Amino acid sequence: MNRTKLIDIAEDWFYQQDWKPFPFQKQTWNAFLQGKNGLLNAPTGSGKTYALWLPIVLNYINENPDYKTKHKPGLKAIWITPLRALSAEIKQAASRVADDLDSKMTVGVRTGDTTASERTKQKTKMPDLLITTPESLQLLIATKGYEKIFGSCTAIIIDEWHELLGTKRGVQMELALSRLKSVAPKMRVWGISATIGNLELAQKVLLGNETEALENSVLIKANIHKKITVKSILPAKIDSYPWRGHMGLHLMREVAKIIKSSKTTLIFTNTRSQCEIWFQALLEKYPEFAGEMAMHHGSIARETRVWVENAIKNEDLKVVVCTSSLDLGVDFAPVETIIQVGGPKGVARFLQRAGRSGHQPGKESVIYFLATHAMELIEASALKNAAEKNIIEDRVPYLNSYDVLIQYLNTLAVSDGFYPDDIYKEVQQTFCFQNITADNWRWILNFITNGSQSLERYDEFKKVEIDEAGLFKINSRRTAMQHRMQIGTIVSDAVLSIKFVSGGYIGFIEEWFASKLQKGDTFVFGGKKLEFYALKNMQVLVRKASVKRTAKTVSWMGGRMSFSAQMSEMLRAELYAANSGNMTPELKALEPVFSRQKKESIIPNDNQFLIEKFKTREGFHAVFYPFEGRFVHEALASVLSYRISLLLPITFSLAYNDYGFELLSDQEIDLESVFDNNLFTADYLHEDLQQSLNATEMARRKFRDIAVISGLLFTGMPGKFVKTKHLQNGSQLLFEVFRDYEPDNLLLQQAYIETFEHQLEEGRLLQALERINNQEIVVKNCEKPTPFSFPIITDRLREKLSSESLADRIAKMTASYMKV
Structure with missing residues (x-):
């Protein structure tokens, strides 16, 4: 059967579903049937899955004319998904194609959720089409006789390649592919990606440096304009907008209106704690949502998460408060509206979440942006611009x-x-x-x-x-x-399962949080008020708590997210546009804030670097505004404070957010004199970073993860995990042994490299310093904290005060400031 005939069969199948194939789907069918490798880039919800399942099945039919009477068992194709939650939907699509074309091919799933009995069956008889994860694929390679299992495989598809690229899971896939290409010489390698900027590099990382594989490959881009409508949720008066984040709860009434007017709404939060808080607050304020509202994040029990996903598909839920656990690929056709609470810190993440609505070809995606404080409206304007111009971040491979x-x-x-x-x-x-x-x-x-x-x-x-x-x-x-x-x-901190004393699994929390609980303490998890009873056999035993009792919200460790490089660049562009009078609706809404900023200081243009100085009862403040993201500011604040300390005896307290950073001291800095000593020079940056940030301590913490991945440390048996502090002690001992007796140890060197390149983003820091050196440095002496500096100062207070006392302190500071 020639290739044209096979493509005709694929088109006929599409027409039977009342669909019309896109050009990119036909291009993919043709390239795959020609035996090519490739990377497919297409918008979320455009039919990428069928672009590859169809040619996989048709290729088998074509190469086995007697397939109906003499079906050859064995693995024919592997579909890699980064999330187990996506496997059921991918299996459904594969089964639909395989059954409708009467191919006799079987479809199976192998993930961490696959039952022991199913895995045992797969040992003797693998399905023809297998959906699995990077980790489960490695486990299959760890099986005796794996070469025989994979030898007949003709295709491997890596879905959501952008999620793996730039991570160690991506490296894991690179190594697996290098082995499988030798074991299965007929295997085609394809990647699927939606939101990624550097496609050519992504294709090269996927296919490796093998010249023949690269030459026999294609990069297919779908020329489909996915309409994404971005709307900002604005208050009636911007004067009432908080100058620092308060979870966005002040706009709950507007959120409720959006929920009520939509069939199904997903509310995305950046953290699991924020997800819990929003769910609880909505339920308390609008009890009529009970029964139609659910929560979804990675620490909730799998059974609950699956129930929520099915309930969305079945249109049983009006609203779901969630985290990145619902970012990827699941087809939720009933979802009409997305609400993003707080800055997502990256364009790709924002567009990925927007694509959860209108997740069908030709459908419009609608996403609302809810800024938690005034400055985030600049992010809203930048994200809207990025969506219109289809600007997406690059992914940097390891x-x-x-x-x-x-x-x-x-x-x-x-x-x-x-x-x-x-x-x-x-x-x-x-x-x-x-x-x-x-x-x-x-x-x-x-x-x-x-x-x-x-x-x-x-x-x-x-x-x-x-x-x-x-x-x-x-x-x-x-x-x-x-x-x-x-x-x-x-690698994450040790987690403990949460169970009711009477039985019933709820989810899991991290060991550090559980260790702080005393018997009788009440906390909120999964929308339930729970009373801590005991910690036994690595399980947190709880009872239902009284509704009237006050409760703390579970929190999770992990660094805060920071702006991507593209997001930082776009934010600066929006700020400069505001200064020139080119105002978007979001920037116009910020006019009262901008007016006060101009009154007290300036809004810098693209040729200016702003530093603000003022004195409070806490001391002398110097606030710098690179607008480069939290991680870059953390490193830059440490480098500058170190360099200043070499010139004069002084001690600083540091604070930073995505917009800038603060140096606070008990004596005033003569900035002019430190400028004369090349304060912002890029020379000796690496050495100054090492001295200022105690790079050894940071590398020691990074080494723990490296030690676990490499097998130097064993994390324990199921239900008997090694405590986090014991893992940390073990890794520190190994780190010190290598540092003192084996400084050329590759794992030790890797810890330092990852600290500088991935955690401190030394490359971006270098670029920031070069940019600042080409700008006019403007120092403004201010009477009080400005709107730009206010969020940075309150971030520092956040580390010292409880949430209640912090809110009171911020309210007093704001009231005092607004009187001026």
């Missing part, structure tokens, strides 16, 4: 993630073993390890067999044995079991 490579080699050693020369050639073909040297490779092989130079005396680190033929193999059943249990690159 390089030389040796911890992931070590885990991968142990995975191969657990299954059938490996010969180093063969695997070295494959690893070199990946983007991540394209520059790996022979010396690096020998160090890694020595590490997995002898535990590296400083650990050679300890047998527990000698995991891999070498047989007479040179095969590297893990023979210890205990080591193999521990490795399989710890496969993955997502």
Whole structure:
């Protein structure tokens, strides 16, 4: 059957569904059936899934003319999804195509949620089409005889590739692909992505540095303009808008109006704590939503999350308050409206969430932006502009993630073993390890067999044995079991399950929060008021608490999100536009704030760098405004305070947010004199960062994750996890051993590199300093905190005061300021 005939069959199938194929779908069918690899870029809800399931099934039918009478069992295609929650929908689409075309192909799912009995069945008979996750794929590679399992595979699809690129899960996929391409030489590799800027690089990372694979590949972009309508939720009077975030609850009435006028609304929050607070506040203010409102975040029990997802599809819910747990791919046709609470800090995340509404070809996506404080309206204006111009962030891939490579080699050693020369050639073909040297490779092989130079005396680190033929193999059943249990690159603090004393699983909270609870304490989780009873067998036992009792909201550790580079650039552009009088509705709404800012200081233009100075009872404040994002400001504040301290004896308190940072001291700084000493120079930046931020301490914390991923530390058995403090102590001991006795240890070096490149964003910091050096530095002496400085100051107070006393303090500060 020729290719034209196969594409005709695909088109006919579309017409039977009352659909019309888009050009990008036909392009994908044609390229796949030609045997090409590729990356497909198309908007959310445009039919990307069928662009690849159809040619996969048609290719099998074409290559097996007697498929109806002589079906050949075995794995034909793998579909990788970054989220287990998406697997049911992807399976439904695959089954629909396979059954309608009478292909006789079976469809299966293998994730962490797959039952033991189903996994046992798959050992003897794999489905033809398998939907799985990066971690479950690694577990399959850790299975004896995996080469036979994958040998007949003709395609692997990596869905939502933008979510994996730039993460260690992406490196995990790169390594898996390097092996599977050798095991299954007929396998086509395809990626699917919606929101990503650097598509060409994404394609190269996906396919690796193998020239033949790249030359036999295509990049298909769907020329579909997905209409995204961005609306800002504005109060009647901007004067009443808080100058600092209060969760956005002051606009609850406007939110309720939107909910009531829509079929189904998703309210996205940036954190799980904020999700809990919004759910509770809405329910208390509008009890009529009870029964039609639910909550969805990653710490809630899986059964509850699945129920919520099904209830959305079945139109049983009016509103769902959620986090990024509902960001990706699930097709919620009834969803009409999205509300984003607070700045999402990135364009891609915002557009991904917008795509949850109108999640069908040709449908409009509607998203409301709810700024939690006045300055976030500038973000709203920038996001609206980005949506109109389709500006999306680039994803920066990882390089030389040796911890992931070590885990991968142990995975191969657990299954059938490996010969180093063969695997070295494959690893070199990946983007991540394209520059790996022979010396690096020998160090890694020595590490997995002898535990590296400083650990050679300890047998527990000698995991891999070498047989007479040179095969590297893990023979210890205990080591193999521990490795399989710890496969993955997502490292978080230890979590404890929450259960009612009477029985019934609710979800999980982090160990650090649970350790602070005393018997009788009340907290809110999953929309329920719970009373802590006891901590037993790594489980938090609770009872239902009295409704009248006050309760704390569960909080989770983890750094705050920061602006992406593109978001920072767009924010500055909006600010400069406001200064020139080119005002969007959001910026016009900020006119009272801008007027007061101009009265007390200035709004900088693109040639100016603003520094504000003022004195309060706390001391002398110097506030700098690079508008580069929280992480860059944290590093820059530390570098500048360090450089100033070299010139004069002084101590600073630091505060920062996405707009700027504050240096607070008990004596006034003579800024002119420090400017003369090249305060903003990019020279010696790396050395100053090391000195100012105690890079060793930051690298020590980063090393914990590296130690877990590489298998240096074992996190424990199910239900018997090693406590976080014990993991931290263990990793610190290893870190100090390597630092003192083996400074060239690749994992130690990786900890420092990741600290500077990923946590401190040294590259962006360097660019920021170069930009500032080309601007006019404007120092304004102010009488009081300005609207721009107010959120930064109150962020510092937030660390010192409880939420109640902080709200009172901010109210007094605002009242005092507004009188002026």
